[in-house]
Amino acid sequence: MNTSDSLAVSRVRQIDAADAVRSSLVRQVRAAIQGVNGHRTVRRVLVDVEQRVDTADFLRSQAFETSVYWAGRGTDRSVAAVGAAEVLSGKSGAVDTDVLEDAIVARAQSLPDGARYYGGMRFDAFQATNNDYPDRGWESFGTYRFVLPRFELIQSGSEQHIVCNIVGPSDVKHIDEVVADVNRLLLPAKRQRSPGFPSPTGRTDVPARENWMSIIQGVLESISAGAVEKVVMARSATLSHDVDVDPYAVLQQLAPATPNCFHFSFDFGGDSTFVGASPERLFRQTNCTVYSEAVAGTRSRAQTTREDRALRDDLMTSDKDRREHAFVEDAIREMLAPLCTTLDSPNQRTEMKLSGGRHIWTRIEGTLNDDVSPVALLAALHPTPAVGGVPSERALETIREREGFDRGWYAGPVGWIGKDEAEFAVAIRSARIRGAQMALYSGAGIVRGSDPQEEWDEIEQKIGNFLSLVD
Ligand SMILES: C=C(O[C@@H]1C=C(C(=O)O)C=C[C@H]1O)C(=O)O
């Protein structure tokens, strides 16, 4: 351990039972590897922990390279994971879905219940191939990265346990290293108050407002010329601070402020952590069933019920927003159709009401053909026109040429793959925290009838999830 690791140890108050939890894990790990032969075997060892552990402190204080947080939308189950029992990653170049499929799908089949590879991928792998990471802050994320964590702190309602994943035969050969990992696992006690984070001292927008106006004018001209029908253009607002921003303090305040969202964070040992609260599911797969959804078209929320209803009605009847939405809905149907035996939208269009805004929402459900893997679903669905555009390839070229910053993992798929089950969110409403800088990312669908200033404001509303925390 280096000095900063030992400092981290002294900062957190350990729960009383931490030693007992670690010894129980070690005993169970030793028992679990009995009988593991030369074949690939994944074992999952679980210990209940009665005293509440603080997830943010848990992630913040460990001396492991990898930290992942995941909480699905509308669930009270969260996974805070550290360390890696197995990593599948691509450093650069386009995501070869065949390679990923071979690597992850075959491995996922040998996972015990509850074990998952957590990770995600860049919005646009091609951009990395061409420009060799235009933004080095995204380097540690690679084009894709999936991790079977070494340890998971799982909180579900009032239940809480620690899981250790072991992958044989390699972990059996290196069992002393696994035991050493267990022994440096920290279990910080739940704190009364979260540490908070500093107020920003500056803000830089890319593109700046004037540039945004001309970029969007240009996109609108391409739309008028018939070159493209919809392009989701994004921008970043980087907040600077006098001291480093603690990503887990951000996550800790973001999650309760943004109910009904997927909450996530990823840190792969580089200098950056990616965090977000996304309302949008890319897909959920359970055996042969797939759920996806179109989320597009936006209005704000209002203080009074009357004004709020007026905004809802305005959104649900707006021709521009309905068209913006339809591009996504139609594309998802088209992409899923060849992979499914049945496909329907049980609910038609409804409103998705969030704490900081509202969207038009259509759920789509299908029955998959045999042997459609989550990787095939990723390849088919990403990027939907909720983050890319129509036609997709032209929209991506427009984004590459005009947006002017590296999206990295923003707007890419993030989630998990387990045995016969997978779930991915679209990593929008997200931020990359790097030292004293926090870059906030959001985009807006540009279609015929878009107004550059209104689209700027729409993005301002979307990054408002983060801005309201620092106000
Ligand atoms: C691209 C984002 O959001 C997307 C764009 C929306 C819109 O323009 O109305 C709404 C939801 C998402 O489809 C984002 O938040 O970054």
Ligand SMILES: [Mg+2]
């Ligand atoms: Mg919009």
